[in-house]
Amino acid sequence: MKRRKQSSRPPRILASLLATLLAAIFAPAVSAQQCTVKPASTPLGQTVRLRCEIPAATARLNGRTVRLFKQESGDWQGLMPVAVADTPGTYPIEFLAEDGTTLASASLTIRKTIFPSQNVTLAPQIEALHSTTEEMQTLTAFRDSISDIKYWQDPLVAPLPGCVISPFGVKRLHNGKATGEFHMGIDQRGAEGTPILAVAAGVVKIVQPFNVLGGTVAIDHGQGLETMYLHMSKLNVELGTHVNKGDVIGYVGATGRANGPHLHWVVYVNGVPVNPQQWVTLKSCEAAKKTKKK
Numbered sequence: 306m307k308r309r310k311q312s313s314r315p316p317r318i319l320a321s322l323l324a325t326l327l328a329a330i331f332a333p334a335v336s337a338q339q340c341t342v343k344p345a346s347t348p349l350g351q352t353v354r355l356r357c358e359i360p361a362a363t364a365r366l367n368g369r370t371v372r373l374f375k376q377e378s379g380d381w382q383g384l385m386p387v388a389v390a391d392t393p394g395t396y397p398i399e400f401l402a403e404d405g406t407t408l409a410s411a412s413l414t415i416r417k418t419i420f421p422s423q424n425v426t427l428a429p430q431i432e433a434l435h436s437t438t439e440e441m442q443t444l445t446a447f448r449d450s451i452s453d454i455k456y457w458q459d460p461l462v463a464p465l466p467g468c469v470i471s472p473f474g475v476k477r478l479h480n481g482k483a484t485g486e487f488h489m490g491i492d493q494r495g496a497e498g499t500p501i502l503a504v505a506a507g508v509v510k511i512v513q514p515f516n517v518l519g520g521t522v523a524i525d526h527g528q529g530l531e532t533m534y535l536h537m538s539k540l541n542v543e544l545g546t547h548v549n550k551g552d553v554i555g556y557v558g559a560t561g562r563a564n565g566p567h568l569h570w571v572v573y574v575n576g577v578p579v580n581p582q583q584w585v586t587l588k589s590c591e592a593a594k595k596t597k598k599k
């Protein structure tokens with residue numbers, strides 16, 4: 306009964322008034338504006354940039370959780386991948402604190418996206434190549450590791466000047482048979498031996514020949530951004546070394562499951578393959594052909 310004493314009431318009323326006042330001042334700002342999603346509408350297979358003025362540790366989209374990292378600019382940033390297989394629609398992206406409480410929410414619209422089909426002609430001995438369990442484990446470990454230090458900076462540089470033979474996301478057929486696979490990177494034209502550049506600074510995590518991927522280099526650029534370069538004739542970096550943007554990491558080849566010299570490269574954002582052409586500006590070989598004809 307002590308608590309019902311008359312004397313304890315005024316401070317309580319004051320406290321509740323103060324709380325109401327503070328809530329009124331801060332509530333509108335805490336909504337969408339302290340954390341933003343850019344762009345707010347995206348096709349499938351692209352990257353969305355997350356930015357918060359408040360210390361958000363993670364962000365969640367339909368059960369996919371990515372980390373945000375404090376930047377030198379004083380804000381928190383992260384990269385949210387939208388996979389080719391995601392379902393179009395409008396969804397909330399929730400920004401969470403270290404303890405899992407929701408700090409803010411923003412809306413993302415994933416647009417319906419049509420990917421064309423493409424047939425690839427492969428010699429029987431090339432088509433028969435398969436990845437070993439060990440190779441798959443090496444690739445999975447690379448994709449799943451998210452490192453804290455940001456080595457990369459905008460803008461990225463193209464690894465090769467060549468035009469795009471095959472874009473990201475196309476449904477692949479091998480010798481006319483559906484594979485159920487989509488093209489997880491892009492193919493760029495390049496003569497055998499053309500130097501291949503690191504698209505951004507980072508740490509070399511894989512340097513080895515693979516059965517299907519051929520001569521491969523994989524780079525961790527930090528804070529969820531990774532790239533991988535395949536089918537190379539010669540590898541020019543050592544495992545564990547730091548590379549700068551524009552360093553020559555290898556040379557164009559046709560090793561692994563390839564029907565001629567080209568570079569296939571991949572961008573992983575928090576383990577999900579996304580469209581590299583959102584990150585670097587490249588011409589399609591179709592467009593280049595049309596321009597030449599004029």
Ligand SMILES: [Zn+2]
Binds near residue numbers: 568570
């Ligand atoms: Zn390819």
